[in-house]
Amino acid sequence: MKIFYAAPSPFVRKCLVAATERHLRDAGIEPVTTVIELRDHAQDLSNNLLTGFPSPSLQVAIDQVTDADGVNTLSIVLFTAVPPPPGIPRPNVGCSLIDSARR
16 A cells, blocks of 8 residues: 655654554555655745646656555644634644545
């Protein structure tokens, strides 16, 4: 099973990768993981949105994602220094986890 990962920090990514690989191995599936740092492709992503054509390195990343059996991504929500309005609690962490697998 091929799995693609994107996470905001190396520590979070290592935890996510380890937990997913352990779960899959417990289920009798041998995972092959690929980690792509999206910030390494930031300029190429912008150029792709403007021109409609991915750079060679971005195309490799796109191919890895489309070829994956599953995709795990984790993104954080950045907070400003301005406190929220009264009555609205400030969350400790904001994140979303997308786990998608081909069947």
